[in-house]
Amino acid sequence: MATKTRTKTDPNALPEVTISENGEVRFLHLGTEWVQGSMIIDSPFEIELEYVQRMMAWLLFVDPDSVSARHSMQLGLGSGALTKFHFKKLKMDTTTIEINPQVVIACRTWFKLPPDSAKLRVLLGDAAEVVRHAPFHGTIDALQVDLYDHEAAAPVLDSPDFYADCRNLLTDEGCMTVNLFGRDASYERSVESIRAAFGADAIWAFKPTRDGNAIVLAQRTPSHPTRMELLARAEVVQERWGLPATKWLKVFKPAQP
Incomplete structure (x- = not known):
């Protein structure tokens, strides 16, 4: 996860990365108790956190057989869970942007992040x-x-301008998923900023997790699949890649203005 600082050349301006473990799970922190990512030590390429799993909901809007030919991007590496899943499990061309070099080193040392290659x-x-x-x-x-x-x-x-820039990155079938969380965050304000960039009929949202993470999805080109169409796609996603996609549909729906 990237930081507020814009001084990339000054390592002292970036928070220190620390690691902790609890049983079978390893956690990444940026100098505080807040968890910035996690990994099941014996299953390093699975996604452990519920909210991170939900950030894969874009799979409900594309042909599963087309996934490996697509390109993913993560803004913020965290513990590398999304990056690893797209690259290792989905076999996708994967690009990740991270501002803190310590995070990259930690992910390669402690979280099984593969080295850069033609597709990573x-x-x-x-x-x-x-x-x-x-x-x-x-x-x-x-x-x-x-x-x-x-x-x-x-x-x-x-901001609306930032989300408009994100929209410009997407292909016609592209989707953005965003994690909204924090004591100073405003879910309504954030959704309005996303809606301003993507349009009122392009936004889908999950109910918050128990930890308070609300995942919002925005489509470059709005579509309106039926619940039965989404269920059929969710069953495929769950069978192929082990994500709890059928459960998502109980808490995932279009975000009304």
Whole structure:
């Protein structure tokens, strides 16, 4: 997860990365008790946290047979769970943007993040700048936005202009999923910012998890699948990739203005 600082050349301005463990789970922290990511030690390429699993809901809106030919991008590496899942499980071309080099080192050392390759790139950079990078525009099918600093008080980037830049990254069938969380966050304000960028009929949302993470999905091109169509797709997603997609439909629906 990227930080508020914009000084990429000063390592002292970035929070220190720490690691903890509880039984079979390893956690990543940015100098505080707040969990910035996790991994099941014996299953390093599965997604452990419920809210992170929900950020995969874009799979409900594409042909499952087309997934491996698509391109994903994560803004904020965290413990690498989404990056690893897209690359290892979905076999996708995967690009991740992370501002803190310590996070990248920690993920490669403690969280089984594979080295860069032809289909995996972990780039050091500021997400606010990267989303304005024209060569990425129109190339991303699945964009996950999970940008928090060490205090995890509110999303670091959360404006209509930022979400408009995110929309520009997407292909016609592309989806963005965003984690909204924090004591200083405003869910309604964030959704309004996303709606301003994507349109009122392009937004879907989960009910918050028990820990308070609310996942919002926005489509570049709005679609209106029926519940039966979504259920059929969810069953495929669950069977192929082990995500609890059929349970998602109990708490996932279009976000009304």
